[in-house]
Amino acid sequence: MRALLFDEPAADTATTRVAEVPTPEPGPGELSIDVRAAGVNFIDVMARRGDPGYATSWPFVPGLEVAGTVRALGPDVSGPAVGTPVAAFTGSGGLAEVAVVRAERVVAIPEGLSYEQAAVAPGTLTTAALLLGPAGRLRKGDIVLVHSAAGGVGQALASLARLNGAGLLLGTVGGASRVAAAEASGYDAALVRGDGLADAVREKTGGRRVDLILDPQGTEWLETDLELVAAGGRIVLFGNAGGTALTLPPAGRLFGGNVSIGGFSVRGYAANAPHLIAEALADVLAKVSAGDLSIELTAVDGLDRAADAQQALAEGRGEGKYVVRI
Numbered sequence: 348m349r350a351l352l353f354d355e356p357a358a359d360t361a362t363t364r365v366a367e368v369p370t371p372e373p374g375p376g377e378l379s380i381d382v383r384a385a386g387v388n389f390i391d392v393m394a395r396r397g398d399p400g401y402a403t404s405w406p407f408v409p410g411l412e413v414a415g416t417v418r419a420l421g422p423d424v425s426g427p428a429v430g431t432p433v434a435a436f437t438g439s440g441g442l443a444e445v446a447v448v449r450a451e452r453v454v455a456i457p458e459g460l461s462y463e464q465a466a467v468a469p470g471t472l473t474t475a476a477l478l479l480g481p482a483g484r485l486r487k488g489d490i491v492l493v494h495s496a497a498g499g500v501g502q503a504l505a506s507l508a509r510l511n512g513a514g515l516l517l518g519t520v521g522g523a524s525r526v527a528a529a530e531a532s533g534y535d536a537a538l539v540r541g542d543g544l545a546d547a548v549r550e551k552t553g554g555r556r557v558d559l560i561l562d563p564q565g566t567e568w569l570e571t572d573l574e575l576v577a578a579g580g581r582i583v584l585f586g587n588a589g590g591t592a593l594t595l596p597p598a599g600r601l602f603g604g605n606v607s608i609g610g611f612s613v614r615g616y617a618a619n620a621p622h623l624i625a626e627a628l629a630d631v632l633a634k635v636s637a638g639d640l641s642i643e644l645t646a647v648d649g650l651d652r653a654a655d656a657q658q659a660l661a662e663g664r665g666e667g668k669y670v671v672r673i
């Protein structure tokens with residue numbers, strides 16, 4: 348079978364290639380999928396550049412999320428039946444013609460849903476659902492601030508937060524060219540990060556503080572988050588796109604402000620609480636199928652195009668959420 352490989356860490360596509368590799372077979376607790384579509388995620392970029400904990404060995408096959416049909420079941424796995432259309436959180440290995448995944452992270456696709464739509468559910472939409480649910484504990488009417496609002500997860504958060512009853516929904520972006528995309532995905536306003544961000548947020552909220560802040564920018568903007576967050580508010584750190592050093596404030600600041608700072612990792616849920624991934628995945632698939640939840644997709648054809656899509660994300664010039672048809 349063909350797969351996308353990273354031979355070794357790199358800042359660009361120099362060490363990325365599509366190659367013929369042995370077709371993986373499912374072991375106990377696993378099943379294999381004939382992949383029809385796979386999402387491209389910033390996590391692929393973090394693996395490619397060699398961030399600790401992402402690529403487990405080299406060469407590395409990236410690919411967090413897929414949709415396709417069940418190809419084969421592991422020895423102790425009873426379903427879904429071979430041939431069933433499914434979506435799955437692979438974690439890695441999804442950008443390939445065949446992917447092997449733990450069976451508990453596989454959910455059947457509702458009838459009528461395309462493989463492209465289903466392929467962005469296990470990673471992107473499920474991440475948004477878990478961020479707003481167990482991690483962020485969104486309440487109806489909450490003022491919400493999302494950093495990196497124009498990316499795939501940023502767009503998914505807008506759609507789902509609205510559906511779940513968020514109040515004022517604000518996003519931040521790294522450059523003015525991304526404001527329109529963020530606002531089109533559902534944010535009431537998108538603000539460019541820079542000096543004066545806190546004042547710009549306060550202007551939009553009419554001076555009220557923010558109940559929930561979702562931040563994938565490492566801890567670079569944490570001081571601003573702390574300045575903006577409401578008493579009883581939650582800040583959830585869920586990424587480090589810039590790859591910078593991470594620092595947390597002294598605990599006393601959290602007591603004083605009645606503030607929670609939490610962390611989130613969808614791969615952590617996949618490893619330690621896969622049933623939560625499956626529940627959230629089934630829920631977002633149902634919402635997409637019902638037409639209640641959607642994100643803008645840019646579909647590209649063939650694994651050969653995946654490297655360019657990853658590079659677009661790496662350079663912060665991604666155009667919506669990329670999905671690769673395989």
Ligand SMILES: NC(=O)c1ccc[n+]([C@@H]2O[C@H](COP(=O)([O-])OP(=O)(O)OC[C@H]3O[C@@H](n4cnc5c(N)ncnc54)[C@H](OP(=O)(O)O)[C@@H]3O)[C@@H](O)[C@H]2O)c1
Nearest residue numbers: 388389495498499500520521563585586588589612613660
């Ligand atoms: N913890 C988890 O389990 C989990 C799961 C999925 C995603 N994530 C994180 O969520 C973020 C979005 O992921 P995605 O797949 O939706 O990616 P995406 O579509 O590529 O969005 C990533 C965003 O990160 C910003 N960015 C890109 N390169 C950057 C850099 N070098 N320095 C600072 N900011 C940069 C850009 O937004 P700006 O407009 O802000 O520049 C871009 O929109 C990523 O940081 C990813 O690691 C975390």
